Amino acid sequence: MKRAAIDEFFRRLSERDPEPKTELEYSNPYTLLVAVVLSAQATDVGVNKATRALFEKADNPTAMVALGEAVVRDHIKTIGLYKTKAANVIRLSEILLDRHAGAVPRQREALEELPGVGRKTANVVLNVAFGEPTIAVDTHIFRVSNRTGLAPGKDVEAVEQGLLKRVPRAWRLHAHHWLILHGRYVCKARKPDCPACIVRDLCDFTGKVLE
Incomplete structure (x- = not known):
């Protein structure tokens, strides 16, 4: 996908949803961090159901x-x-208290030292909690980036680096959420909803079904 097409791609997504938000429920950087750690191999809906009562007791x-x-x-x-996630939540909470005065660090390296926190989770926290223009590549973003030709790559790190190079700076802050939501609700894994896609004419996908 050429640069002009990429710019138009995000312009349309931004026009439809100017301020995209994570679908995880949270009240502060700490509850966001815990929710993202719990969301690995789980749906946001499932995590929200589990954390509502938990966060009422411990935020x-x-x-x-x-x-x-x-x-x-x-x-x-x-x-x-x-079981593993519960252990990680307790241990990362202890580390936050011991090393960071109970606050969620804003540095990637410090975040990635926490149990259950990898590059993707750190990117989400940096983006959502602290407004950093990071792009966390999950399965949706990986699929959309490869399928559309936006930023093809053989693994998530290659796709992330491709997106950081190719997404215009003006769109980078919200690119993560635009791509996730587009992949979750339109450019779905098994049956992409091409007729409902507002960027289908910009997409390189050869298997488009427009009826």
């Missing part, structure tokens, strides 16, 4: 550690890998 690391791993585990048992 900061001190309260979460006080709850204890067993209680956290019970709250999130409907989520995949809940």
Whole structure:
């Protein structure tokens, strides 16, 4: 996809949704961090159902550690890998208290040192909590980037680097959410809804079905 087409691609997505938001429910950087850690191999809907009651009891690391791993585990048992995730939530909360005065760090390296936090999770936190123009590549973004020709790559890191190079700076802050939502609701994995796609004429996908 050429640069002019990429600019038009994001202009249309921004026109439809000027201020896209994460579908994870959170109230502060800490609850965002926990929600994103829990969302690995789980849906946002499932995470939200599990965290509503949890975050009412603990919306900061001190309260979460006080709850204890067993209680956290019970709250999130409907989520995949809940035992490992509960342990990670408690341990990352302890690290935040020990090393960061209970605050979520704004540095990528410090975020990636936390249990359960990889590059994608760090990118989401930096983008959503702190307004950094990062792009976290999940399965939706990986698919859309390759299928449309926006930023083809053989793995998530290649796609991320391609997007950072190719997405115009004016669109970079919200690019992450525009692409996720487009992949989740329009450019779906099994059956992309090409007739409803507002960027279909810019897309390089050879399997378009327009009827």
